[in-house]
Amino acid sequence: MCLLVVVGVLAVANERVDSQSFPPGFQFGAATSAYQIEGGWNASDKGESIWDRMVHSRPDFIDDRSNADVACDSYNLWEEDLRLVQEMGLDFYRFSISWPRLLPHGFSNKISEDGRRYYNAVIDGLRARGVAPVVTLYHWDLPQRLQDLGGWTNPLIVEWFADYARVAFTLFADRVSTWITINEPGSVCDGGYRGLLAPGVRDREIGALLCTKHVLLAHARAYRVYQEEFKAKYLGELSIANQESWYEPKTDQDMEITLLAREYSFGRYSHPIYSAAGGWPPALERYMADNSKKEGYPRSRLPAFTQDEIQLVKGSFDFYGLNHYTSRVVRAAAPGESLSRRAGVAAEELGAALETRPHWKTAASSWLKVNPEGLRNLLKLIKQQYGDVKILITENGYSDTGHQLDDHDRINYYKDYLEQVLLAVTEDAVRVVGYTAWSLLDNFEWTSGYTSRFGLYSVDFTSPMRPRAARASARYYTSVVRARALRVTRVADTHNATA
Numbered sequence: 001m002c003l004l005v006v007v008g009v010l011a012v013a014n015e016r017v018d019s020q021s022f023p024p025g026f027q028f029g030a031a032t033s034a035y036q037i038e039g040g041w042n043a044s045d046k047g048e049s050i051w052d053r054m055v056h057s058r059p060d061f062i063d064d065r066s067n068a069d070v071a072c073d074s075y076n077l078w079e080e081d082l083r084l085v086q087e088m089g090l091d092f093y094r095f096s097i098s099w100p101r102l103l104p105h106g107f108s109n110k111i112s113e114d115g116r117r118y119y120n121a122v123i124d125g126l127r128a129r130g131v132a133p134v135v136t137l138y139h140w141d142l143p144q145r146l147q148d149l150g151g152w153t154n155p156l157i158v159e160w161f162a163d164y165a166r167v168a169f170t171l172f173a174d175r176v177s178t179w180i181t182i183n184e185p186g187s188v189c190d191g192g193y194r195g196l197l198a199p200g201v202r203d204r205e206i207g208a209l210l211c212t213k214h215v216l217l218a219h220a221r222a223y224r225v226y227q228e229e230f231k232a233k234y235l236g237e238l239s240i241a242n243q244e245s246w247y248e249p250k251t252d253q254d255m256e257i258t259l260l261a262r263e264y265s266f267g268r269y270s271h272p273i274y275s276a277a278g279g280w281p282p283a284l285e286r287y288m289a290d291n292s293k294k295e296g297y298p299r300s301r302l303p304a305f306t307q308d309e310i311q312l313v314k315g316s317f318d319f320y321g322l323n324h325y326t327s328r329v330v331r332a333a334a335p336g337e338s339l340s341r342r343a344g345v346a347a348e349e350l351g352a353a354l355e356t357r358p359h360w361k362t363a364a365s366s367w368l369k370v371n372p373e374g375l376r377n378l379l380k381l382i383k384q385q386y387g388d389v390k391i392l393i394t395e396n397g398y399s400d401t402g403h404q405l406d407d408h409d410r411i412n413y414y415k416d417y418l419e420q421v422l423l424a425v426t427e428d429a430v431r432v433v434g435y436t437a438w439s440l441l442d443n444f445e446w447t448s449g450y451t452s453r454f455g456l457y458s459v460d461f462t463s464p465m466r467p468r469a470a471r472a473s474a475r476y477y478t479s480v481v482r483a484r485a486l487r488v489t490r491v492a493d494t495h496n497a498t499a
């Protein structure tokens, strides 16, 4: 076991427990998103979202044919959620605004009184409990009307999103000082346009890449709206939350394909924002141009940025928002080897096979392989690529099944990943300023429906009252938050014998 800089040493029986403190000011939180918890899908004047449309029109899209019409019923039970947040002593709660709940028609000409009242209540309720709201503007529930007009492939969405952001800032920025514009642009574009998430369009070659460009411009426009119209008054901070897995080469020969896979999977969403030069990652831009030419296209399928667009996007951040769950081993696919659509976004485009290591345990979500060191490696890589940027870990968590409360596997996941965060901070001097557990509650896990659970608190979805119950991991996380330190020992666990 890697020994940390030991701040305090406690002796418990004949077991040594080392206690390692988080840096002063380090913030702890937990996260949810609107569609996954709120329910109230047709309450009051709320508009239809692309997820409402998907679950109602294509129930087979969801593993258990469920939907989030009610979900955790947080539209009605939000005070209960805030009680849990307070019970854990969290510094912040990250939640998202449903675009069609606030703007029922998608456009900013009509603001829902009910939507405004709901989010005001949540924000005021958090502040009354001493918890900072961290608000995501877009966590995948696009107004269906905008999808009907082309959604994220229509360049006009850049201004539609900026208009929506301005409404949210106007209503809430006096009480919200940390904002995430878009959650996981990679899931929005590569998931949404490879048929894996709503809107379930299959157009990886063109659609996903149009979406990529517009999502980045939309983020940047929202960032500039805040800078120009709200920053001086409220001094808030904004960023985007990228989902990044750790990719490592299978053999020394696989380094080049690994670098390209990193650029394709997340550099595409980071380099334009965080790099000194801006624009697409150069190696990826060359690769995409060559590939497109070979395929007979008159121009690169990766849409070019103008110089003005490069400048608009470059530097549109106050911190680096990172969602992280898992790791992959990358190798070049063998000639003629067929790679499944679920093998990852880099598979079809690059011929990169993404594998896992046998000793990486699998969570209930088949994609979630546990490799805690991957998080430290990724944090180091971000610093190496983009400089000494403040990093807020905006999601990290573990799924299991059912609503058992004794979740030692989840405790081990949090403990091991938090240990790697501490190592990145103390050993590698990476500026991690906060950590967000995904998720506060069991909720609607997209195409997995309710078959996999990420909650620190379980929710009984069979009961109309949707009762919440603390899991062992909620008590564990509470103890970390209270102590502002990690006690580095293993919880006894029959499934995981790392002693």
Ligand SMILES: *[C@@H]1O[C@H](CO)[C@@H](O)[C@H](O)[C@H]1NC(C)=O
Residues within 6 Å of the ligand: 042, 069
């Ligand atoms: C809202 O949706 C539910 C199904 O989730 C349905 O039973 C109800 O009739 C709908 N209400 C309105 C006002 O459309």
